[in-house]
Amino acid sequence: MSDQAALIGGAADGQGAGGSVLVDPSFLWRRKLKDRIARVVLFLSASLSVFVTAAIVYILITESMSFFEVVSIWDFLTDTQWTPLFTDAHYGILPLLSATLMVSGIALLVAVPAGTVLAVYLSEYAPAKLREAIKPILELLGGVPTVVYGYFALLFVTPLLQKFMPGLNGFNMLAPGLVMGIMILPYVVSVSEDAMRAVPDTLREGAYALGFSRFHTALRVVIPGAFSGITAAYILGMSRAVGETMVVAIAAGQNPNLTLNPSEGAATMTAYIVQVSLGDLPHGSIGYQTIFAVGLTLFVITLLFNIIGFWLRRRYREVY
Amino acid sequence: MKSYQQIISGNKRTDRTFVVIGLLVLLIAMLTLVALILDLAIQGLPRLDWDFMTNFPSRRAARAGIMSAWVGTTLVMIVTAALAIPLGVAAGVYLEEYAPKNWITDIIEINVTNLAGVPSIIYGLLALGLFVYGLGLGQTIQVAGLVLALLILPIVIVSTREGIRSLPQSMREGSYALGADQWQTTVRYILPSARPAILTGSIMGLSRAIGETAPVITIGALTFIAFLPPSPVQESVPFINFDWLESPFSLLPIQMFNWISRPQADFHVNAAAAGVVLLAMTLLMNSFAIYIRYRLRKVL
Incomplete structure (x- = not known):
């Protein structure tokens, strides 16, 4: 409602000044700024999904890296036992x-x-x-x-x-x-x-x-x-x-x-x-x-x- | 050679047989749902009383209750809703109304679709590695709310987009013709008109979040909590506080899982009773969402 009031008020002012300017320029400027900010905020919300995927990949890979320093990928994929918490630890998936x-x-x-x-x-x-x-x-x-x-x-x-x-x-x-x-x-x-x-x-x-x-x-x-x-x-x-x-x-x-x-x-x-x-x-x-x-x-x-x-x-x- | 009457009656027989098979499969699926609900209700309903709702977990099955579990679930859901709904709606609006057709938009869309298919327990690992240890947020209500919000984000985004997509282009153009800019059009026309779709998606998402167990187990929700988080309301100014966000917590599905995994049958009865509460909540929310969508279709 306030924007509409501003639009009418601005137009009235503009006409009062001689009829050439229709809208108060600072009103247009504010409106444009608001639109810009909205666009950026919406874009950031949408790109959150990209960050989440990246974070998932990052966390899984970095934590697994330290695991694969101890256990070779070959053992991980071929060993037929999975006993990581025993003293005789096997890490076969x-x-x-x-x-x-x-x-x-x-x-x-x-x-x-x-x-x-x-x-x-x-x-x-x-x-x-x-x-x-x-x-x-x-x-x-x-x-x-x-x-x-x-x-x-x-x-x-x-x-x-x-x-x-x-x-x-x-x-x-x-x-x-x-x-x-x-x-x-x-x-x-x-x-x-x-x-x-x-x-x-x-x-x-x-x-x-x-x-x-x-x-x-x-x-x-x-x-x-x-x-x-x-x-x-x-x-x-x-x-x-x-x-x-x-x-x-x-x-x-x-x-x-x-x-x-x-x-x-x-x-x-x-x-x-x-x-x-x-x-x-x-x-x-x-x-x-x-x-x-x-x-x-x-x-x-x-x-x-x-x-x-x-x-x-x-x-x-x-x-x- | 068969006469055409024979062929036609043969065809009709095949079709009738298939209808019977189809209805049979449907019947089996429905019977499963009925068996599941009845089994839970028969086991759990007699156990469900006021004491069960207001007691804390206990070593003795008869004295145990779900007080800390349902309070935890309520608080976590508040956090989840506060994060997932605004973020999901904003992302949906961006993708439908603002996004230019370029590779950045493509990447965002691919990620939203992909995230919907990531197993929930992977979100739990993300939360464990990033929020609990990486950012040091601990095994708290805020982390649980956050991870469940990320989990249901795709649901909210997709339903927002579907709601917006069904709006006629002419109304948008009408709004622009009256001098509204894109933001005003979004706030005053798009969002109010897409509200039923957004509501449906949010409720469906939250009902999914209520039942999610795996990701909250991974971040370390406790199963034995004999106290409540600090109250969000206080007597002195400013009347609300957010200490509860950093409290450890238990949740209904976690409590139920804990009771199922015990060997004693008495605890299984408790699990059934907790299951009745959980199932009632999710089924009610889902039916409500389906009802809103149904009414929405009728209007259109």
């Missing part, structure tokens, strides 16, 4: 990595078929009203805190599975894998449905005109057409599963274990970081540095998945 990939793999075995079927159903079959009702429910599924999913995996799903599989450990990779599959399902559905809906209707109508059923249209036209977007959904879902922490920290146990048997417990990379953070290792010790080395590995893996995923997503957006 393989057990943590294999557990991470095993749990994420199980999650994908759930999320990929279920997610694809649901996405096809939502984009090709479901009436608009039903779709609008289902999507919020899926969103709620994705909004449940991960620690609650962890509770569910350890104290509901594991006992339930043990009724059918007596050999299942209290801590195992199967239950958190299954729960994580449900957890990433909404994300996989939303990204792949997005891709399927981007396939132009003209292609669908062409298929219908040739006598295709909805199912064959989905299978032969929509899925191939949205292929890069659907792959992106799987890869981004995988990236989420790899970085997920609480479900595995709670239900998969904290014991590094190089095994391919999903009924055994095994610590993942994220679970190890949690385990070390709960104790109090002195800042600067080799044990403290291990979590940054593990974190760096995790960051590189998820970054790789994310880059591939975003690249694929961008590709389908360009096609249509």
